[in-house]
């Protein structure tokens with residue numbers, strides 16, 4: 001009997017020892033897994049065969065780890081989406097904490113501000129040296145409100161205009177930081193300035209001949225009708241100024257049609273000499289009356305050019321018109337040079353010339369070297385703008401060379 005009891009006890013002891021060993025192994029396995037998980041292996045799983053409490057524990061741990069992993073994946077997905085959005089944004093984004101330390105800046109911002117090193121961890125003024133931006137940060141922190149303002153920032157000695165929006169980030173009780181978005185509006189500002197300049201210029205150009213027409217008409221009404229000679233003078237004045245008004249409107253319409261893309265180029269092969277002859281015929285009388293010689297210089301064998309003949313004539317007319325206006329003595333040459341495969345059409349004069357520092361700006365609407373002198377000669381500064389546009393429409397290039405007191409040469413490089 002005793003032997004039986006001892007045997008049962010022994011078996012029970014053996015079973016208990018076996019159980020303890022298995023449980024210890026399982027717990028060790030759980031510890032190993034949790035350690036692995038802590039070091040970053042988020043896909044680690046428990047594969048325990050045991051049933052009972054340890055099995056239940058393993059199942060529970062697996063479930064917790066699994067849902068944890070899914071949450072982490074979701075968070076990562078969100079971060080990636082956020083990063084992609086920030087990367088793809090055309091606006092610069094700068095995020096700071098409540099102390100004004102930069103937490104994040106997107107690629108657009110770095111490009112906009114020419115930042116080479118990482119701005120994270122730096123204070124706002126170290127990244128963007130601008131007081132107004134700092135003020136915006138303080139205001140957003142104090143008021144908890146979204147604020148927008150247009151500011152001018154100087155970067156590498158260049159000024160840019162940006163529309164800044166400061167959005168405070170807050171928890172239930174405090175502002176935790178500010179997100180700035182910076183939209184580059186430099187081009188818009190320049191366009192706006194150009195528009196204002198344009199309106200001012202057009203108004204001015206229209207006003208001058210209109211005033212002259214009105215004054216002449218008033219004088220005619222008041223005094224000169226009986227005096228035929230006087231009357232003729234004022235009528236001629238009216239005629240000249242109406243012609244000028246007409247020319248201005250025509251030029252403006254041409255420019256606007258070109259800019260609206262409403263002026264198609266119809267390229268054909270034609271003989272450039274024909275175009276040159278038409279232009280010479282147009283100006284012969286005017287040149288002669290000023291004592292100027294007008295001639296052509298075409299190398300033998302030049303028989304074709306591919307372009308829009310009427311527009312080439314228009315280009316040459318505007319150039320020769322300038323040459324006659326700005327030349328007192330000498331010659332105006334319309335010519336062609338051939339440089340390997342490139343054909344260059346040019347108009348050269350022996351006139352007053354253009355100072356070097358003006359050359360880059362020629363071709364801007366209403367740009368004149370000597371405003372008063374050009375206006376006196378009946379010019380509004382639209383001729384070269386039209387020439388430049390027509391040359392660009394062909395895909396050609398314009399080159400202006402000039403020496404003050406010696407003359408000017410405008411070349412059309414057709415290639």
Ligand SMILES: Nc1ncnc2c1ncn2[C@@H]1O[C@H](COP(=O)(O)OP(=O)(O)OP(=O)(O)O)[C@@H](O)[C@H]1O
Pocket residue numbers: 251318322323326349351352353354362363367368369370374375378379380381382383384385408
């Ligand atoms: N051949 C030239 N010689 C000297 N100056 C020139 C010559 N061509 C152009 N310029 C200068 O460039 C300016 C711009 O020329 P542009 O043809 O655009 O205007 P404009 O002749 O004054 O007026 P518009 O052509 O509208 O009647 C002129 O006002 C003049 O100052």
Ligand SMILES: [Mg+2]
Pocket residue numbers: 318321322379381382383384
């Ligand atoms: Mg002109």
